[in-house]
Amino acid sequence: MFISLIADYGIGDPAFAEVKQQLLLGIPQAQIHELSVPPFSTLATGFWIAQLGLNPGPAERLIYHNCAPRQDDPEARRNNEGEGLTYALLTNGIKVVGVNAGYTLSFIKNYAKEIYTVNVSRGGSQFRSRDVFPPAAAAIAHNDLSLLGNPIEPSQILDVPLDRIAWIDGYGNIKTTIPAHTLNLEPETKIVIRIGDIVSDAVYSDGSFRVPEGTLAFAPGSSGWTGTDGQPLRWMELFLRGGSAWARFGKPKVNQAITRLS
Template identity: 80%
Template sequence: MFICLIADYGTGDPAFTEVTQRLLQSLPQAQIHPLSVPPFNTLSTGFWIAQLGLNPGPAERLIYHNCAPRQDDPDARQDNEGEGLTYALLPNGVKVVGVNAGYTLSFIKNHAKVLQTVNVSRGGSQFRSRDVFPPAAAAIAQEDFSVLGEPLNPAQLPDAPLDRIAWVDGYGNIKTTIPNYSINLEPQTKVVIRIGDVVSDAIYSDGSFKVPEGTLAFSPGSSGWSSSDGKPTRWMELFLRGGSAWRRFGKPRLNERVTRLTG
């Protein structure tokens, strides 16, 4: 069993080790790979759930995610209660278990063959992903579906916004939630992009390296997946060959709006 643990604990945070220990109690042969997203960032959480879950990988896969801002109710919490746990089954057999918060399910909601609540406590600990949720996740990983509850209606889950920064990779490339099919331009067309207060010229390219050194490209990136009918989606990236697009735009935060002013 290959388990991808996606959470907002923080890069290198011992919380990843604590949760890993709990999962290995029930799944001692599992290989667990952590992926850290920024605090409370459900957009990047949902993006990576889809990117990792809908693309090829080991046959026995579980994505266990926890990014729970506890923003579903602004009132004071009783017993550390937060958003509820859910289960999704993707078309390729990948199981996804985690908190339904913000956009965590937005990228997979229309792909999932099964989408249900999980009958576990919504409270009981400040650290529910360690103290409350692992036994249910392990049961589902082992095909024990007795913990499942009511079906979820995809129409009642939020759509992913199609104009935001989803991720910034280690090279400073900006991965957006702008789908490539929404762009109808000829290669080498000049465009103007705005992020926050920074505006920059860019060149639309159908391949990032088809631009000269030092040129900002706006092109289909390396992230994306196919729908159940085989239709591919790739997400647009801003790529500065020989530099960092993220620095060019003043180091914007994830979730910031990306606006195409011309082109």
């Protein structure tokens, strides 16, 4: 069993080690890969659930995610209660277990055979992904679905916002939630992009490296999967050849809006 552990604990945070120990109690032979997303970023969490879950990989896979801002109720929390645990079975057979918060399920909601609540406590610990959820995830990994509760319809889950920063990679490339097929531009068309208070010229490209050094390109990126229509779905990226698009725009955060002014 290959497990992708996606959480907002922070890069190098010992919380990852603690959660991995608990998962390995129930799935001793598992190989666990951890991926850290920014604090409370349900958009980045949902993006990576889909990117890892909907692309080729080991057949025996589980995605275990935890990004729970506890924003479903603004009132004071009793017993550390938070958003509830869910189970999704993707159309390719990959299992996804984690908290339904914000956009965590938005990218996969139309690629799931089924989505259910999981009948485990919503409270009991500040660190539920270590203390409460792992036994349920292990049971589901072993095809024990006795803890499943009510079905969740896709209409109950937020849609993906189509104008946001989904991720900033190690090169400073900005991955967006803008589908490439929604643009109808000729290659080398000059455009203007705004993120926050910063505006920059850019060039639309059908391939990031097909621009001169120092040029900000707006191009279909490396992230995406097969769409529900069977056609390739690619997400647009901002790419500064020889530099950092992220720095060009003042180091914006994941989830910030992106506006094309021309």
